[in-house]
Amino acid sequence: MQKRFFSAGFPLSNILRTTLLLVLLTGIAGAQTVYKQGKAPAREGEQPLRVIMVGAHPDDSEVKGGGTAALWAEQGAEVMLVSVTNGDAGHQSQGGGALARRRAAESRRSAEILGVSWRTLDIHDGEVVPSLRAREAVMRAIREWQADIVISHRPNDYHPDHRYTGQLVQDVAYMCAVPNLCPDTPRLEKNPVFMYFADRFKKPNPFVVDVAVDVDRVMDKKWGSIDAMESQMYEWLPWVAGYLDEVPKDKAGRFKWLKEWRGPRMLGWTDRGRDILINRYGKEHAEQVKFAEIFELCEYGHQPSHEELWELFPK
Amino acid sequence: MRKMNFIIKHALTGVFLAAFLLLAAYQPSAAQTVYKGGKAPAGESNGPLRVIVIGAHPDDAEGRAGGTAALWASLGAKVQFVSVTNGDAGHQSQGGGALARRRAAESRRSAKILGVSWRTLDFHDGELVPSLEARSAVIRAIRDWKADIVISHRPNDYHPDHRYTGQLVQDAAYLVIVPNICPDTPRLEHNPVFMYSADRFRKPYPFIPDVVVDIGAVIEKKIAALAEMDSQMFEWLPWIGGRLSNVPEGKKERFEWYRQRRFRARKGRENSYYEQVAARYGKARAQGVQFVEAFELCEYGRQPDREELWELFPK
Numbered sequence: 001m002q003k004r005f006f007s008a009g010f011p012l013s014n015i016l017r018t019t020l021l022l023v024l025l026t027g028i029a030g031a032q033t034v035y036k037q038g039k040a041p042a043r044e045g046e047q048p049l050r051v052i053m054v055g056a057h058p059d060d061s062e063v064k065g066g067g068t069a070a071l072w073a074e075q076g077a078e079v080m081l082v083s084v085t086n087g088d089a090g091h092q093s094q095g096g097g098a099l100a101r102r103r104a105a106e107s108r109r110s111a112e113i114l115g116v117s118w119r120t121l122d123i124h125d126g127e128v129v130p131s132l133r134a135r136e137a138v139m140r141a142i143r144e145w146q147a148d149i150v151i152s153h154r155p156n157d158y159h160p161d162h163r164y165t166g167q168l169v170q171d172v173a174y175m176c177a178v179p180n181l182c183p184d185t186p187r188l189e190k191n192p193v194f195m196y197f198a199d200r201f202k203k204p205n206p207f208v209v210d211v212a213v214d215v216d217r218v219m220d221k222k223w224g225s226i227d228a229m230e231s232q233m234y235e236w237l238p239w240v241a242g243y244l245d246e247v248p249k250d251k252a253g254r255f256k257w258l259k260e261w262r263g264p265r266m267l268g269w270t271d272r273g274r275d276i277l278i279n280r281y282g283k284e285h286a287e288q289v290k291f292a293e294i295f296e297l298c299e300y301g302h303q304p305s306h307e308e309l310w311e312l313f314p315k
Numbered sequence: 316m317r318k319m320n321f322i323i324k325h326a327l328t329g330v331f332l333a334a335f336l337l338l339a340a341y342q343p344s345a346a347q348t349v350y351k352g353g354k355a356p357a358g359e360s361n362g363p364l365r366v367i368v369i370g371a372h373p374d375d376a377e378g379r380a381g382g383t384a385a386l387w388a389s390l391g392a393k394v395q396f397v398s399v400t401n402g403d404a405g406h407q408s409q410g411g412g413a414l415a416r417r418r419a420a421e422s423r424r425s426a427k428i429l430g431v432s433w434r435t436l437d438f439h440d441g442e443l444v445p446s447l448e449a450r451s452a453v454i455r456a457i458r459d460w461k462a463d464i465v466i467s468h469r470p471n472d473y474h475p476d477h478r479y480t481g482q483l484v485q486d487a488a489y490l491v492i493v494p495n496i497c498p499d500t501p502r503l504e505h506n507p508v509f510m511y512s513a514d515r516f517r518k519p520y521p522f523i524p525d526v527v528v529d530i531g532a533v534i535e536k537k538i539a540a541l542a543e544m545d546s547q548m549f550e551w552l553p554w555i556g557g558r559l560s561n562v563p564e565g566k567k568e569r570f571e572w573y574r575q576r577r578f579r580a581r582k583g584r585e586n587s588y589y590e591q592v593a594a595r596y597g598k599a600r601a602q603g604v605q606f607v608e609a610f611e612l613c614e615y616g617r618q619p620d621r622e623e624l625w626e627l628f629p630k
Contacts, residue, residue: 132442135475171475177555180404181441204519299516300473 040077041311043148049077049312052145054138054152054169055197056128056161057090058083058107058120059229063262064197065151066114066222067215068293071314073115074218080117080145083107084138084165089125091231092239100125102231110228113221128161130168136182138165139172142192143185149312151195151295154207162199169194173300193312194301198269198294210297210306211313212273214281214289222291226262227255234258269294280310355392356626358463359505364392364627367462368512369453369484371476372405372440373398373422374544379512380466381429381537382530383608386629388430389533395432395460398422399453399480404440406546407554415440417546425543428536443476445483451497454487458500462507464627466610469511469522477514484509488615508627509616513609524609525621526628527591534606538577542570549573595625 040049051072055061061069061081069079086100094102104120111118121137128134142150152169153162173194179187199207215222226233234254238244248254270277273294277286297309304312358364366387370376376384376396384394401415409417419435426433436452443449457465467484468477488509494502513522530537542548549569553559563569588609593601612624619627 130444132444171478174473175441175475178404178441179407180410183410299471299518 040072040075040314049149050145050147051077051079051149051151052082052142052147053079053197054082054084054141054150054165056084056153056159056165057125058087058103059110059226059232060153060162060197061151062107062110062114062222062225062229065293065295066110066225067218067291068213068295068314069116070114070218070221070225071213071215075314077314078117078145079115080119080147081107081111081114082141083118083120084123084128084134084168085125085161086120086122087125091236094231099231103229106229106231110225113224113228115221126161128164128168130164130171134164135168135171135175138168139176139182140185142169142172142176143182143188146188147192148190149195150192150301151197154196154199154201154296156201156203156205157199158201166196170298170300173298191302193304193309194298196296196298198272198296200268207272207294208296209273209276209294211295211309212269212276212280213293213295213313213315214277214285215291215293216289219291223255223259227258233262266291280315355387355390355629358461360461362393364464365460365462366392366394366464366466367397367457367460368394369397369399369456369465369467369480371399371443371468371474371480373402373418373435374541374547375468375477375512376466377422377425377429377537377540377544380608380610381540382533382606383528383610383629384431385429385533385536385540386528386530390629392629393432393460394430395434395462396422396426396429397456398433398435399449399483400438400440400443400476401435402440404442406551409546414546418544421544421546425540428540428543441476443479443483445479445486449479450483450486450490453483454491454497455500457487457491457507458497458503461503463505464510465507465616466510466512469514469516469611471516471518472514473516481511485613485615488613506617508619508624509613511611511613513611522609523611524588524591525612526610526624527588527595528608528610528628528630529592529596529600529604530606530608531604537606538574541577542573595630 043049049072051069053061053065053069055064060083069081072079087103088096088100090103091099107118107120119141121134121141123134123137150169150173153166155163155166155170157163157166174191175181176188177191195211196207201207234247235244238247246257248257267290270289270292273292274286276294277289277292281289295313297303355364364387366384368376368380368384370379376398384396387394402418403411403415405418406414415437422433422435434456436449436456438449465484465488468481470478470481470485472478472481489506490496491503492506510526511522513524516522549562553562561572563572588607589601591609592604592607596604610628612618
């Protein structure tokens with residue numbers, strides 16, 4: 001729906017052009033536009049904003065950034081979720097190519113619900129190391145998507161695949177603008193903004209909330225996208241945590257159970273992001289927010305101000 | 316005849332005694348010495364102090380420690396700059412071996428101005444990983460130079476080559492004294508002091524200026540040395556920064572352009588070290604200090620106290 005606003009001839013694009021010009025005239029270069037009229041800010045040439053979320057496994061981006069991705073997509077941004085691994089080790093009784101194919105199918109259904117694209121870099125689950133080959137695969141993915149914003153893990157997290165995915169993405173910040181590296185794939189002319197997904201780890205440094213997004217409006221989509229990851233939500237994750245027998249057999253029952261099980265963790269993000277929510281949405285609105293997603297700005301890559309950053313994220 | 320012999324004998328003894336006393340007074344043990352008489356303190360081998368600065372690219376050592384190196388060299392210390400990579404990706408239209416050779420020639424001209432020696436470990440630019448191969452190359456370079464002081468990057472910085480160079484040098488701290496590691500190259504008998512050059516990154520923790528050096532006396536030398544890196548200062552760095560069109564045509568003009576930029580860019584940043592400058596140089600002098608290089612003591616390697624550390628660095 002919203003995408004049509006970008007087509008030529010629609011009066012809103014003229015408003016946008018004027019807004020852009022005004023902002024440029026006042027001398028604020030960079031991420032100029034605003035989320036007025038429920039639209040994602042445009043990049044240069046009024047092309048939609050392009051976002052790539054790089055998770056280690058099929059389900060990481062969906063859980064940590066799915067709501068924000070859905071909001072962005074609704075507002076006209078182009079969002080791609082990438083899973084660095086194909087997830088082929090994440091099951092108690094399945095594995096290998098068969099599991100990878102199952103999880104790819106789940107991820108595509110999930111992406112469809114969120115209104116985003118999906119791909120995997122097809123590295124074996126549990127075997128991500130910060131090799132040059134993996135770095136190049138990440139670099140090509142980011143360049144091919146022509147990303148303005150890249151979101152990934154911090155390099156400290158409980159799972160080595162998360163940590164090394166974080167490290168690989170950090171290693172691409174800056175390098176994606178260097179034409180002599182991966183010369184087969186055109187470089188990005190602008191270094192994207194690099195962000196981290198939330199985590200609970202404190203050492204060597206705790207996660208810092210730079211952006212908080214109210215995702216209540218799209219929680220049905222987010223729950224739907226997580227529900228689509230059957231192999232994980234109803235089989236592997238309950239099994240490895242030791243309560244597989246608690247999972248209801250019927251679809252409605254297990255979906256309810258999923259929300260009760262995963263919900264409280266997500267509420268923690270809202271509490272941690274409350275101050276930023278108040279700043280972004282105002283006190284009254286912020287206090288009503290149930291589910292939020294939170295992100296930290298990486299020191300590598302383009303460094304927008306808080307105000308500029310907040311304009312880039314959906315509201 | 317006999318009288319003559321007696322006189323000669325005693326005269327000679329006197330000369331030897333005087334020489335011995337002079338030597339004893341003049342050749343103090345390793346690090347207790349001072350920069351009295353404008354001389355660098357002796358190194359562990361009792362010859363001149365030996366310093367190795369290990370940067371990721373040709374221009375990193377020059378940019379972060381060029382002034383301190385020039386001061387050390389003028390005081391009699393032996394300084395070597397090492398570029399771990401050969402810089403063969405740092406250009407918008409050139410690359411590979413041809414670019415590496417060009418940058419080696421630039422670096423040698425630059426080193427000559429500063430009075431230091433130069434070498435590269437010849438790894439590909441943009442592809443440095445903390446491999447054993449690279450670690451061994453770094454260990455051998457430090458040993459070959461018989462370094463008393465090693466200066467490199469911190470393992471957090473915007474460029475992965477910087478981060479991994481920092482990690483490799485950290486990995487060499489201690490191993491340089493272990494004879495069974497790289498047994499082809501004689502071990503160092505004393506673990507050097509390892510230092511980090513300054514950067515602006517805050518996570519996981521910010522840079523701590525343990526030593527600051529007023530490089531005002533050699534700033535023109537430093538700028539001239541950096542300006543020898545044509546491929547970087549007048550081509551690649553302006554290009555990737557999106558301001559290539561600002562670079563003047565003529566050799567003299569572009570040098571002056573670059574010089575002015577250095578003066579402008581440096582000033583503001585170095586005020587942040589005012590406290591440290593005042594502590595080392597006194598408040599009266601600190602007021603007039605414009606150009607500073609700062610270094611942090613690495614926790615690995617020899618751990619001198621602050622007083623000793625300050626005596627090792629030129630003043």
